[in-house]
Amino acid sequence: MKAFDKKLFKRILEYTKPYKFRYNSVIIWAILLSIFAALRPYLLKNIIDDYVFPKNNNGFVIMLTLMGITLLLEVLAQFYFVYWANWLGQDIIKDIRIKLFKHLSNFKMSYYDHEPVGKLVTRTVSDIEAIARIFSQGLFMIISDLMKMFAILIFMFYMNWKLTMIVLFSMPILIYATRVFQIKMKGAFEEVRTQISEMNTFVQERVTGMKIVQLFTREDIEYEKFKEINHKHRVAWVKNVWYNSIFFPIADIVTSLTLSFIIYYGAILVLNHDPFTEKGDLFAYTMYIAIFFTPLRQIADKFNEMQMGMIAANRVFEVLDDNSHSEDSGTKTAPDFEGNxxxxxxxxxxxxxxxxxxxxxxxxxxxxxxxxxxxxxxxxxxxxxxxxxxxxxxxxxxxxxxxxxxxxxxxxxxxxxxxxxxxxxxxxxxxxxxxxxxxxxxxxxxxxxxxxxxxxxxxxxxxxxxxxxxxxxxxxxxxxxxxxxxxxxxxxxxxxxxxxxxxxxxxxxxxxxxxxxxxxxxxxxxxxxxxxxxxxxxxxxxxxxxxxxxxxxxxxxxxxxxxxxxxxxxxxxxxxxxxxxxxx
CATH class of the missing domain: 3.40.50.300 (P-loop containing nucleotide triphosphate hydrolases)
Structure with missing residues (x-):
């Protein structure tokens, strides 16, 4: 099972074309957000090394003001990034939903003879809603986190390459764990979407036919059937929760151990008066590690959101790709018929x-x-x-x-x-x-x-x-x-x-x-x-x-x-x- 379907992803991106300006703007906000996030710890390092320990009061207020402006700009970038990403996602699913409904309206009656109504409702409502999360919680968040990590690595290497190498040694473990996690989660999400569709179909049919259920005293029988379907839905979600319960503690342990090594090794360098390490480096590095590993941990989480959206998109595209619509090959406009x-x-x-x-x-x-x-x-x-x-x-x-x-x-x-x-x-x-x-x-x-x-x-x-x-x-x-x-x-x-x-x-x-x-x-x-x-x-x-x-x-x-x-x-x-x- 592939963890990521490039062909499907490319097809989803086709729907961003009418909103190219907004799409590019979100990318720009993501870049700015990563720069501002990486700049804050570096400013803190300079404040500690150049103004706090030397007791230099002249530029202290200026540096604090600069840091406040940086924080404000980061907040603004975060606001516009999240707002525009969600706005884009909603416009895209609006377009897909309209296209899907029009497609459903043109299907032959034979299509509806064998397709459950509940399944089609799921595709048109909840599945399409999940597609929006690709843009609001998935794609752009991942791009933003990757850019943030890249910017942080540049600052970390510039400050102290020795401490940075310790951070990089822990990366293969997290990358491997993330990869396994993605593959497992894709299978779990597919099962979840299947069970949601089954449940929607069952509930829709029983609510519509409630008179028959009650006339023939089928309440207890249908109740037992629903319990079984609900159990399968629960099992699918528990599998999802299980994989999350394994991955995120592993990520936290790796992060904590890396932070411990940084503090230990950094303290030794400071005590030995290493020329490459100043007192502010340790303060900055503890911040950088938190900022660096949090996106890495969140990337897996955001990838989950993206996977859920892509699985939903795949189901929607299956309906859109179905050629069961009536072939309207006619070219004449029917006049007022005589009626022969x-x-x-x-x-x-x-x-x-x-x-x-x-x-x-x-x-x-x-x-x-x-x-x-x-x-x-x-x-x-x-x-x-x-x-x-x-x-x-x-x-x-x-x-x-x-x-x-x-x-x-x-x-x-x-x-x-x-x-x-x-x-x-x-x-x-x-x-x-x-x-x-x-x-x-x-x-x-x-x-x-x-x-x-x-x-x-x-x-x-x-x-x-x-x-x-x-x-x-x-x-x-x-x-x-x-x-x-x-x-x-x-x-x-x-x-x-x-x-x-x-x-x-x-x-x-x-x-x-x-x-x-x-x-x-x-x-x-x-x-x-x-x-x-x-x-x-x-x-x-x-x-x-x-x-x-x-x-x-x-x-x-x-x-x-x-x-x-x-x-x-x-x-x-x-x-x-x-x-x-x-x-x-």
Whole structure:
């Protein structure tokens, strides 16, 4: 295992290019900080040797003032260094987070079929936050510490090379210990990030599905699972703490022993009146050793921060490098469609070895309302996913108004198609924003007028805040029927050329069924509509009914035509839903 990935580090530095001035400024502040830090002990040596022991009061005040100015400049350099380094780190992760979110927004639906939401949340939030530490706590701190050590060594050699050699003899031990420590810590950090991702995924899923957990009395079982995951997370962190517990005492022992040798050897030189050693040297050297070894000890600590950030960056880049996004190769901007839709020999499967749709041929004329019915798993919703290009077909062609849908840009294609799903997703926002999806081109009055036409205005006005009522996460403050009406409104105000209702009336109670039927009639009027439903009562009046079975079109026709077919699929479905119901 490599302790440091140069290729990954170089890629991270690419994000500093827009902030070159600030990046260079931080380096300059680091240089100044190292000079001021190394200058203080040297000034102290001169004060002791030239003014304290000789009892020279003339320049004593001047030297103290100079030392105070040096300290002030060091404080200022420290402030600007830390502030600008953190500022740079935050701007960089802002850019990466925006890029990552945009990348996630363009993934195919197949990507989300197999990637846990908790993992993606971890990548977008905590992993990216860790990247900032590369700049705020890692890279620049290491640069500053190395420069500080280099400047101190220059002063130490200038003052007394004999004492400096004692310091250098201890360096190989610390360098070797630091190297081993870095390698071990990288493995520990990778395990920590893995366990954090696992925990986030588990918690996100259980909190979202808490109703199921409680309905089926799974609290104790899920509690035990969480204890196990939490234990693994703890073990990963304990390993991290263990390596820290070993390294830093070793570093402290080496530092203390070096300081002891310096004091012992330096005292002998002073007592023997060595010309290379003055009384101030020992004072300065004790300060220099503290300043010299503290950065060396901290470099390992800062390298930990850097390692954590780089491991997080590697995980983020894995998502950014994933090419599962929808290929937007289209060059045409979709116009207002007339609504002629054609499927030619379309074959598709979610898995390579298993086809869901098998050689589908389907024609839908403009203005028609076409219902697609069939048993669960027949491929009804898959047709909708393909029309919106959420998935790419294996073979065949899907066209609208005589043009292959791949010729259109994804954005313009999807703007012309509105979908009302059975499982309505509402954001934790106002009703108005959930209807318009923050599209500033849709005014409040347009929303109100649409709500009146759909039949939703009355229930919205009964809510506290009316159109500004916050529905909370997933629209939990509304009933399923009310959420469905919001979904109809959302589709209506987008003024689509093609409307798709995917099981949009299956969860509606009897009280709201009349409103939903009115909304459906309003939405489908004068536009091509595709209705997918299990409840055949909602599709009886469709212009055409397409029956799917195991990915194959087995029947087509209107309600009356399909009922005339002996042993027909539609007739069996109809009889199962209506005749048996009447007998009961």
């Amino acid at each position: 839709i054609e499927f030619k020999n379309v074959v598709f499967g979610y898995k390579k070895e298993e086809d869901v749709l098998k050689n589908i041929n389907l024609n839908i004329n403009k203005g028609q309302t076409v219902a697609i019915v069939g048993a669960t798993g027949a491929g009804k919703s898959t047709i909708i996913n393909l029309l919106n290009r959420f998935y790419e077909i294996k073979s065949g062609e899907i066209s609208i108004d005589g043009h292959n849908i791949n010729e259109y840009t994804l954005e313009s294609l999807r703007k012309q198609i509105a979908v009302v799903l059975q499982d309505v997703f509402l954001f934790a926002d106002t009703i108005h924003n959930n209807i318009t999806l923050n599209n500033s081109d849709i005014s409040r009055q347009e929303v109100i007028n649409a709500a009146k036409e759909i039949g939703a205005h009355e229930f919205i006005m009964s809510l506290p805040g009316n159109y500004d009522y916050d529905v909370k996460e997933r629209g939990i403050m509304l009933s399923s029927g009310q959420r469905q009406l919001i979904a109809f409104l959302r589709a209506y105000v987008s003024n689509p050329s093609i409307l798709i209702l995917d099981e949009a009336t299956s969860s509606i109670d009897a009280y709201l069924e009349e409103l939903i039927q009115k909304a459906t009639d309003t939405l489908t009027k004068n536009r091509t509509s595709i209705v997918i439903a299990h409840r055949l009562a909602t599709v009886i009046n469709a212009d055409k009914i397409v029956v799917l079975d195991k990915g194959i079109v087995v029947e087509e026709g209107n309600h009356n035509q399909l009922l005339q077919k002996e042993n027909g699929f539609y007739k069996k479905l109809y009889e199962a839903q209506f005749i048996n119901h009447e007998e009961i």
